[in-house]
Amino acid sequence: MHVLLVDDDEDLRRLFEKLLGARGHDVTACCDAESAWVAYQRDRHPLVLLDWQLPGIDGLELCRRIRAMPEGAHSVIVMITARDQPDDVHAVLQAGANDYVAKPVPPALLKVRLTIAEELVRDRAQRRLAEAGRPSEARPEAPRTVRFAGEASFEDLVGASPAINLVYQKIRDVAKADVTVLIEGETGTGKELVARAIHACSRRADHPFIAVNCAGLTESLLGSQLFGHRRGAFTGASESQQGFFEAASGGTIFLDEIGDIPGPVQTALLRVLQEKEVTRIGETSPRKVDVRVLAATHHNLSQDVVAGRFRADLLYRLRVARIQLPPLRERREDIPLLVASFLVPCRGATGQGVRDVSNQAMHRLTEYQWPGNVRELKSAIESAAVYCRGGVLETADLPPEIAQADGPPSLSGTSSGDERERIIAALAEANGNRTVAARLLGVSRATFYRRLADFDILSNL
Amino acid sequence: MTSGANGAPRGKIIIHGDPDLQELIPGFLENRRKDVATLIAAVEQGDFKTIQTLGHRMKGDGGGYGFDGLSAIGLALEQAAHERNHAAVRIRIDELSSYLSRVEVVYEAS
Numbered sequence: 316m317h318v319l320l321v322d323d324d325e326d327l328r329r330l331f332e333k334l335l336g337a338r339g340h341d342v343t344a345c346c347d348a349e350s351a352w353v354a355y356q357r358d359r360h361p362l363v364l365l366d367w368q369l370p371g372i373d374g375l376e377l378c379r380r381i382r383a384m385p386e387g388a389h390s391v392i393v394m395i396t397a398r399d400q401p402d403d404v405h406a407v408l409q410a411g412a413n414d415y416v417a418k419p420v421p422p423a424l425l426k427v428r429l430t431i432a433e434e435l436v437r438d439r440a441q442r443r444l445a446e447a448g449r450p451s452e453a454r455p456e457a458p459r460t461v462r463f464a465g466e467a468s469f470e471d472l473v474g475a476s477p478a479i480n481l482v483y484q485k486i487r488d489v490a491k492a493d494v495t496v497l498i499e500g501e502t503g504t505g506k507e508l509v510a511r512a513i514h515a516c517s518r519r520a521d522h523p524f525i526a527v528n529c530a531g532l533t534e535s536l537l538g539s540q541l542f543g544h545r546r547g548a549f550t551g552a553s554e555s556q557q558g559f560f561e562a563a564s565g566g567t568i569f570l571d572e573i574g575d576i577p578g579p580v581q582t583a584l585l586r587v588l589q590e591k592e593v594t595r596i597g598e599t600s601p602r603k604v605d606v607r608v609l610a611a612t613h614h615n616l617s618q619d620v621v622a623g624r625f626r627a628d629l630l631y632r633l634r635v636a637r638i639q640l641p642p643l644r645e646r647r648e649d650i651p652l653l654v655a656s657f658l659v660p661c662r663g664a665t666g667q668g669v670r671d672v673s674n675q676a677m678h679r680l681t682e683y684q685w686p687g688n689v690r691e692l693k694s695a696i697e698s699a700a701v702y703c704r705g706g707v708l709e710t711a712d713l714p715p716e717i718a719q720a721d722g723p724p725s726l727s728g729t730s731s732g733d734e735r736e737r738i739i740a741a742l743a744e745a746n747g748n749r750t751v752a753a754r755l756l757g758v759s760r761a762t763f764y765r766r767l768a769d770f771d772i773l774s775n776l
Numbered sequence: 777m778t779s780g781a782n783g784a785p786r787g788k789i790i791i792h793g794d795p796d797l798q799e800l801i802p803g804f805l806e807n808r809r810k811d812v813a814t815l816i817a818a819v820e821q822g823d824f825k826t827i828q829t830l831g832h833r834m835k836g837d838g839g840g841y842g843f844d845g846l847s848a849i850g851l852a853l854e855q856a857a858h859e860r861n862h863a864a865v866r867i868r869i870d871e872l873s874s875y876l877s878r879v880e881v882v883y884e885a886s
Contacts, residue, residue, distance in 0.1 A: 326837050397836035418845040419839020422794045706792040
């Protein structure tokens, strides 16, 4: 593969040239954006690794120039920077890059990101070939920008699979509209990270983000926390206090485990959503609030409505937009990238540096079912790092349930009802295209066809 | 890469180098030793721009080659230069010098 490498730091150019050369790539190395621009116009490199801070034109501007070219939409661009500023990721994606790598980047993580970039390049080449084979009237126009396709991370979410890229896309879509969003997914899939990403990409980003876990709180405590109370409203209320809704003024409130809130709080919440006002406990006059509500649950709220546990009108208010997070077992291809991202902080936490994962251990990690999803994976890696004796994490370092686990027994470890719903949702998302639907679920086409037959889905659609 | 005592002689910093980078690491460390001289000259002249640039690069390079300690020193240098803090810059240069004199790289097949 012909790779364009742009970095003004000679040591880093050497490092990348070495790693890229070892992977069989032909590298054009440039120390500034001007010479890189000339090289790109000549060769249209399918993969561009680009430093941000460069003498003269910076990397961001070069990225925009490449994207402005009709052919530039096809290149995969990875921005690599040590700037470490809060808005960097957003700016990089706005400029049209596909991925953002923060320096310093450990060799193991760098290799993983290169693998993902290479896969993206190959996917694009195959897609272009397929498009070239279609009749001209059916050929879609080449995209002007590709910034929404094939990213390896977004805000604090990590993953490059089609399933998680669909989530990134939905986050961007819902962030633009100031509507209530229901985020659904199993425990540990990263629902709060999605909520934070929506807030960070929205016009409310400069205002507070307040996360509230609604599970396990009594009706009176949750009501007081959410809506506030007047002094003397109940025993122990020695001072008047504003609630989370008022504290989040202008920003976003994230109600986690919304399916667990008691009935009277559901009623009060419905009023907040409808009237955009809260009434502190013990007061009679409502106060106006300007807060965006994001909610999350691992429940099936539709079933809770049928069972009488959740108000239907509240569900419809909460579910103006929906984001369904895939469980980790349905995006196994993201596991190496997630592992690499978790290894980095492990260095400081354990006092031992873990630079890599053995092939056998990685095989175990990718085969395991992960009922606790990304949270369980993170915990497993942190635990394994504690026991790791050398620089490479081995199978024996992993928690026993993972080290001794058998391979995946089915497309999903959830109940058959959940799995059936996911398959139908994926088919709908893919407009009936089974290959695309299988890819969305992170399973092979053969497995997907088998499960279609198992659930007798097609005859019922 | 791993740094730490692990039975190493007292004071040594043992780094387990990536075998793929074995050819490059000696040159990389040599360049950091040259940086020490450049930094000393820059701090004498109050040239904080050069110090900030070198710190920024060291921060980006260090971890890439597996020297997390160099990345940390680079970050501290960059910040000290940004604050135009002579004393802090001198402390970081001493740290860099000490790190480079104590670091020892071993390579294992992965």
